[in-house]
Amino acid sequence: MEHHAKGGGNYSRSEEELMELRRGPWTLEEDLALINYIAHHGEGRWNSLATSAGLKRTGKSCRLRWLNYLRPDVRRGNITLEEQLLILELHSRWGNRWSKIAQHLPGRTDNEIKNYWRTRVQKHAKQLKCDVNSKQFKDNMRYLWMPRLIERIQAGAASTGQTVGTSSTTTNSGTIPAANYHLKNSNLNMGSSQMMLPQPNMAGYFGGGVKIYPSNYTPEGSSAAASSDSFGTQVSPVSDLTDCYNYPVNHNNNQDYCPTNELPLQEYFNQGLEFNNWMDGGDFFNMDDVLKFLQQ
């Protein structure tokens, strides 16, 4: 049952056009049309953009697709330990202010962070049989998970000799990572492991050949670079809250178990950790900036 566009205002489309508006998963052709149009005309004025680009989508849908998926600087894939830590901290501070949280995780969208929270964090709350807003859960988060995350960050850095925060996450710069195209909606044969875009102008947009990957392709490439948590979720090499459960969980809210006892987050970092850069060789965060921010 098709519904017309609802919410988000009106659209400069005739009734006939509204009747044939598409919904649901985006096809490769639609993505290319949107990317191509924005590459030449820029973004904004989404309703007229949708029409001009020949897309049978609402402007709102185009905007969402662009911002959450196609934008060149959007980071997708593994959420690093550092990002997880920051999400936990910022959520404890601001609650479900996803866009505000996302502002402090460059390249991450509010939608991705929201999904992370719902699928991972809330799941753990459920396993603990407590509400995400309960004191018990918040205590577990602060006194158990966050310190554990920091331990793992530290351990990962020590074992690899890498700069903390090195991740296998990719951005759309150069590729459209793991494009989850729904082939039944596409006329293109996506059977090969990867394919090149036919439009030469797209190469200019992405600064080189653009690779489109099928949905089962992991842009991280090597299986060694990525692992799965116990739920089969692809996560960063040392990631996720899952094995926090290797630690005893205190269900009595007795802070004796707390390894840090109200230790401020910045103190975690100060315990012999020398985090010079946050992610990807320091493209995003400087650790000092993060600490300054968390002290605010």
Added chain:
DNA sequence: AACGATGACAACCGCACTAAA
């Protein structure tokens, strides 16, 4: 092999807000 349950996440919806007409 078939099927249902579950998880991940892309996409949509409704509402609010702002700026321009």
Added chain:
DNA sequence: ATTTAGTGCGGTTGTCATCGT
């Protein structure tokens, strides 16, 4: 002052892949 278009945000739903039986 009012209307309209555009945009942003948070909550929710839909779709697909994977896993277990």
